Amino acid sequence: MTTFKNLLQQKTIFCPKCSRSMFVGLNCRYISHTLKHTAINSIFVLLAVVFLISFYPSSISVMSAKKNAPKKYVTDEYRQQEKVVSQILLRFSSMERDQIRKITQIILKNSQNKNLDPKLIASIIVVESSGNSLAISAKKAVGIMQIHVPTWGRVVNFSERNPFDPEVNIDMGTTILADYLKRYKLLETALSAYEGSLSLPSSYPAKVLAIYYSRLQ
Numbered sequence: 001m002t003t004f005k006n007l008l009q010q011k012t013i014f015c016p017k018c019s020r021s022m023f024v025g026l027n028c029r030y031i032s033h034t035l036k037h038t039a040i041n042s043i044f045v046l047l048a049v050v051f052l053i054s055f056y057p058s059s060i061s062v063m064s065a066k067k068n069a070p071k072k073y074v075t076d077e078y079r080q081q082e083k084v085v086s087q088i089l090l091r092f093s094s095m096e097r098d099q100i101r102k103i104t105q106i107i108l109k110n111s112q113n114k115n116l117d118p119k120l121i122a123s124i125i126v127v128e129s130s131g132n133s134l135a136i137s138a139k140k141a142v143g144i145m146q147i148h149v150p151t152w153g154r155v156v157n158f159s160e161r162n163p164f165d166p167e168v169n170i171d172m173g174t175t176i177l178a179d180y181l182k183r184y185k186l187l188e189t190a191l192s193a194y195e196g197s198l199s200l201p202s203s204y205p206a207k208v209l210a211i212y213y214s215r216l217q
Contacts, residue, residue, distance in 0.1 A: 081108060081118050087216045088122040093131035103131065103144070106166055110174040116181075121145075121174060123211040124194070127204065133166045139196075145173030148196060152176070 085107050089100045103125070111118035128146040129135040141148045143163045147156075152172070161168050180190040191205040192198045 078108065081111075084216060085118050085122045088119060088126065088211065088214075089131060091216070092123075092126040092211055095131035099131065103166055103170075106170050110170050114174050114178040116174055116178055120187075120208075120212055121170070121177070123208050124173070124177070124191075125170075126211055127207045133169065134164055143169035143173075145169050147172050147176075151196070 082104055085104045086100055089095055089103060090097070093100075095103065104122075107118050107121045107125075110116070111121055125131060125144055128141075129144050131144060133144040135144070135146065136142050137146060139148065140150055144166050147163050147169060149158065149163070156172065161172070163169050163172065177190065177194055180193040181187070184190045184193060188205045188209070189198070191208050192202060195202060195204040197204060
C-alpha cells in the first residue's frame with residue numbers, strides 16, 4: 001500500500017516529442033529523455049568536442065587544412081610566367097602597378113585557355129595600346145588589344161560585349177591571335193594578319209618581336 005501511495009505522489013511528465021509519460025527521477029526512461037531533449041545533450045556534445053581537440057589535435061588540423069586549402073595550386077612555371085608578363089608591362093607600357101597586376105592575371109588566364117605564350121600577348125598589348133584599355137585608333141580599333149570594330153563587328157555583338165573591358169578585349173584578342181597562328185603557322189605572318197597588314201609592308205611584327213625576344217632581369 002505504501003509503495004502504491006508513493007507512486008501516486010511521484011511527479012510525472014508527458015513528453016510530446018517522445019509521445020510518452022514518465023516519472024521524474026532516477027529512472028532509465030527519464031534519464032534517456034533528459035539526455036535527448038534538454039540542454040544536457042548540448043553539454044555532452046561540447047565535452048566531446050573538447051575531448052577530440054585535446055587528444056586528437058592532428059585530426060582537427062587536417063580537417064581545418066582541407067577547409068582552408070587554396071582552390072588552385074600555383075606552379076613554379078605559372079609564377080615565372082607571371083613575373084615575365086609583369087616585367088614586360090612594367091618596362092614597356094604606361095600602366096600603373098595595380099593595373100599591371102590585374103592585366104597580368106587576365107593574360108595568364110587566356111594564354112592557358114588558348115595555349116598561347118603570355119609573353120607574346122603582353123608584347124602585343126604594349127605595341128597596340130601601351131596598356132590603355134580605352135584606346136581608339138584612327139582605323140576604329142579599340143581597347144587594350146585594339147580589336148578592329150569594322151572587321152569583328154560582323155561576328156561580335158559589341159552592344160553585349162564591351163570591347164573596352166580588358167577581360168572582354170583580351171579574350172577577343174587572344175581568340176583572334178590563336179586562330180591566325182593556327183591558320184598561318186608562322187608567327188610573323190600571324191602578327192601581320194592580326195594588324196591587318198598581311199599583304200602590305202609593315203614594321204608591326206618587328207616591333208612586337210623586339211619586345212617578345214627582349215631580355216628581362
